[in-house]
Amino acid sequence: MKGEKLRSLSFFLSPMIAMVGIFYLIPLVFTVYISFTKMRNWNTEKYLSEIVGLYNYQRLFHMFQHDPMIRAILLTTVVFVGITLIINVFGGLLLALGTFFINESSASSIRLLWLLPRMSPIAVYSLVWYYFFHGSDIGTLNSILLKLGVVSEPIPWGQITPWGVWSIIIFVNGLVGVSFGMIVFTSALNQIPKELVIAARVDGASAWQISRKILIPMLKWHFLYVLTWQFLSLLTTYPHLFLLVEWDLVNRDYGTTLALYVFNTAFGRGEQDQGLAAAAAVLLSIIGIMGGYVTLKVLQFERMIHEPRGDVE
Amino acid sequence: MKGKFGTVVILVVLFGVVASGCIGGQETPETKRTTVELSGDFVKDAVAIGKVLEENGISEVKFSAWGSGDPNSVMRVHGIVEAARRINKIWEENGINVKIIITDKHYAAAFQDAYQEYLSKQPLGQAGDFFVNSYAFLPTLADEGYILEITEYANAYKSVIEDFYPSLIEASKFDGKLYGLPQDTEARPLYIRRDVAAKIGFNLEGIEEKVKNGEFTWGDVYQWAKKAKGSGVAEWGLIHRKGSAHPDLIQFIFAFGGKLYNEESKKLVVDVPAIYKWFYVEWKFAQDGLLPGDIMSWDWAKQIHPAIVEGRTLFDIGGTWYWTEWQTKDYYGKEGTPRPIKPEEVQKWFAYTLFPAGEKGLQPVTLSQPFVWMINSKAGQQNPKYEELEEIYHELAFLMIIKASDPDINAIHSVISAHLPVRKAAAELISDEKWLNDLKSLNLDLDQEVKDNLKDIVATTVHPINAKFLADVSYMLEYTKFAPAHPKYPALADIFKEALDKVLRGDMTPEEGVDYIIQKVNADPELAENVEVIGEIPKDWQFP
Numbered sequence: 001m002k003g004e005k006l007r008s009l010s011f012f013l014s015p016m017i018a019m020v021g022i023f024y025l026i027p028l029v030f031t032v033y034i035s036f037t038k039m040r041n042w043n044t045e046k047y048l049s050e051i052v053g054l055y056n057y058q059r060l061f062h063m064f065q066h067d068p069m070i071r072a073i074l075l076t077t078v079v080f081v082g083i084t085l086i087i088n089v090f091g092g093l094l095l096a097l098g099t100f101f102i103n104e105s106s107a108s109s110i111r112l113l114w115l116l117p118r119m120s121p122i123a124v125y126s127l128v129w130y131y132f133f134h135g136s137d138i139g140t141l142n143s144i145l146l147k148l149g150v151v152s153e154p155i156p157w158g159q160i161t162p163w164g165v166w167s168i169i170i171f172v173n174g175l176v177g178v179s180f181g182m183i184v185f186t187s188a189l190n191q192i193p194k195e196l197v198i199a200a201r202v203d204g205a206s207a208w209q210i211s212r213k214i215l216i217p218m219l220k221w222h223f224l225y226v227l228t229w230q231f232l233s234l235l236t237t238y239p240h241l242f243l244l245v246e247w248d249l250v251n252r253d254y255g256t257t258l259a260l261y262v263f264n265t266a267f268g269r270g271e272q273d274q275g276l277a278a279a280a281a282v283l284l285s286i287i288g289i290m291g292g293y294v295t296l297k298v299l300q301f302e303r304m305i306h307e308p309r310g311d312v313e
Numbered sequence: 314m315k316g317k318f319g320t321v322v323i324l325v326v327l328f329g330v331v332a333s334g335c336i337g338g339q340e341t342p343e344t345k346r347t348t349v350e351l352s353g354d355f356v357k358d359a360v361a362i363g364k365v366l367e368e369n370g371i372s373e374v375k376f377s378a379w380g381s382g383d384p385n386s387v388m389r390v391h392g393i394v395e396a397a398r399r400i401n402k403i404w405e406e407n408g409i410n411v412k413i414i415i416t417d418k419h420y421a422a423a424f425q426d427a428y429q430e431y432l433s434k435q436p437l438g439q440a441g442d443f444f445v446n447s448y449a450f451l452p453t454l455a456d457e458g459y460i461l462e463i464t465e466y467a468n469a470y471k472s473v474i475e476d477f478y479p480s481l482i483e484a485s486k487f488d489g490k491l492y493g494l495p496q497d498t499e500a501r502p503l504y505i506r507r508d509v510a511a512k513i514g515f516n517l518e519g520i521e522e523k524v525k526n527g528e529f530t531w532g533d534v535y536q537w538a539k540k541a542k543g544s545g546v547a548e549w550g551l552i553h554r555k556g557s558a559h560p561d562l563i564q565f566i567f568a569f570g571g572k573l574y575n576e577e578s579k580k581l582v583v584d585v586p587a588i589y590k591w592f593y594v595e596w597k598f599a600q601d602g603l604l605p606g607d608i609m610s611w612d613w614a615k616q617i618h619p620a621i622v623e624g625r626t627l628f629d630i631g632g633t634w635y636w637t638e639w640q641t642k643d644y645y646g647k648e649g650t651p652r653p654i655k656p657e658e659v660q661k662w663f664a665y666t667l668f669p670a671g672e673k674g675l676q677p678v679t680l681s682q683p684f685v686w687m688i689n690s691k692a693g694q695q696n697p698k699y700e701e702l703e704e705i706y707h708e709l710a711f712l713m714i715i716k717a718s719d720p721d722i723n724a725i726h727s728v729i730s731a732h733l734p735v736r737k738a739a740a741e742l743i744s745d746e747k748w749l750n751d752l753k754s755l756n757l758d759l760d761q762e763v764k765d766n767l768k769d770i771v772a773t774t775v776h777p778i779n780a781k782f783l784a785d786v787s788y789m790l791e792y793t794k795f796a797p798a799h800p801k802y803p804a805l806a807d808i809f810k811e812a813l814d815k816v817l818r819g820d821m822t823p824e825e826g827v828d829y830i831i832q833k834v835n836a837d838p839e840l841a842e843n844v845e846v847i848g849e850i851p852k853d854w855q856f857p
Contacts, residue, residue, distance in 0.1 A: 042436050043457050059838055067836035138615045248610035270803030
């Protein structure tokens, strides 16, 4: 019986196990291996077998110790990940709850509107904010403020360190990230039996009370998932930041997170240093795993997966 | 009957065996040629290669061409298309039934992106057979074995190679070996607005000579810039390019007698006195409001170029290609809707000189970043029998870049994109009025597809004024410097840019800017290993 169960389990799980193995485990092992080689310029024939031990890690730690930018970068990483994470998770939750209580056609329109940043090509979306926040009078925001007479000189938003820079990068990324939480929470809310809400309404509960007492407690799983996923995503994301820094919209020191710093060091300066990038990826993965573990601990993941207590005779 | 029949069969078989022995046994089967010895006679070599291909059953040779750069530099791809047509014509005239077809014409706007793409796709066998890009990337590509060494082929074509300017051939080498042929080069003049200068009594008569002789230095630039701004004639005294400090702003290092590379140690150099002086000059300009402190975040199309063409600055550090770019892009917005400026307006408004010496007693400079035709080390791989005919495909690819370097192809590219010719014969063509008129009317022996692609660019750029400009700035190549073609140079140039940005914004003093560069270099052990820091910040140096 046990063997049969194992066989059927294996049968049903094998596609997923194969996917995880091919697309996650093998690349992970390969990344760890490359981090110990001199791999660069995509030249596998020449460098893939050239083992350099801990050289890439030593080089990385040396940079972390001596680069004059590093303090700003670490600070930016903490602030950017922290604040954007709060915006993404709670913004998504608020949007989902907000659209839950209005009629479906308006709710769909609002959700579509919030999905636009995610659906836009990164370059186009970044270009919009580049011109919006540009620090001269060609910037949309500055030209509006100048026309209204609110300011007499254009404000170089992206050069006001640190909070001007942080505000822009958090705002631009937050707008993109908030839709992810919104979708997950919306689909979760739609699974909650309507009777519960109707009963509460009959009892005279307000929307706030229904959210607090019924809906939010039932979203704990989803909340945990969105929080962990977004944390890992923000820790390793850099496409929007890359463009805003590259186009000189924002100050380089306070617009660069650890992920972007590593990308620019390994790939952004005429060289393609895959060995160094792999070492950085391993480090970021370790930070991610630790962060994910802490998140699960704080939100008491184990308690959530306890089997429900049945009545014991 | 049966026996007779059997005897006949045996006799026929025996005869067949003997006969086949006589026919086949006397000679060995003919081996097909897979290479030719290049002679330097182009037609003869092309015919020989064509015949070898034909003998091997090849009737079609597919190549792809990858180029990149400004919108007017499309000859970086179409030069290859035209070279293919010219070789096809030779084969046709000599009854050779082989044809070159250019399958993929890939043109990217940013040459750095094109390089990254080539780098990642070459090992996979997916990169272009011909690749035009900056000489700065050549050492890495050569070192990785991604491009073809053509030294031996070039030895057969000495007469063509000698027509190129020697410094450009040197820039196409790595480790003493030739890896490409120059495609274009440029200079980076200091533009001066004639109308603004006239209003402040700045006489531009003979200014080129004064700069050439080192009489007019950056101290003078500062004084006139101050006058232009102070008298309210111009909003700015100086505007310059943004982005990586390579290759534009490092002219300051050379103008102050500094260096960037040590030939002996093969290391990059952080020349502290020269960099300090560069930073101090720019800092002083920015502090006095003569140069925007945030110039590094200015927008090219909406701020930098409009400020120059609308006469809102007296000086501009630019490039030769600006000359035709201003005539094709809508930068001039003084009359309402932005429009390009006319050749006559460019000529009337702008004087141009070398980049002045930093101070008295030093030399003026300019800086070039030649682009080079390179051949993929796997060139021809998409064709049949590649393993067998690799050498012949490579020889043909070499002939293609020799053809793409024909004086008229090079001259067309120079005129329409305001780059400088790389061959003396091309320079002569540019000064030939009849040829220019033929180009204007596209009355040239060119592929129809190439003509169609050039039509609009030719209509706006081919003008005697532009040809005269190219002739006028050609002398600058005698003063030109090259940034070091070192794999770590882009990283160092990026650090220069970061430091300069901080200095211009007033976040750092020039001294702090220099310290920042040294700290950044030392933060990366691999970079530090490739860079040497020389000299100290001068104690009693003054500017202006």
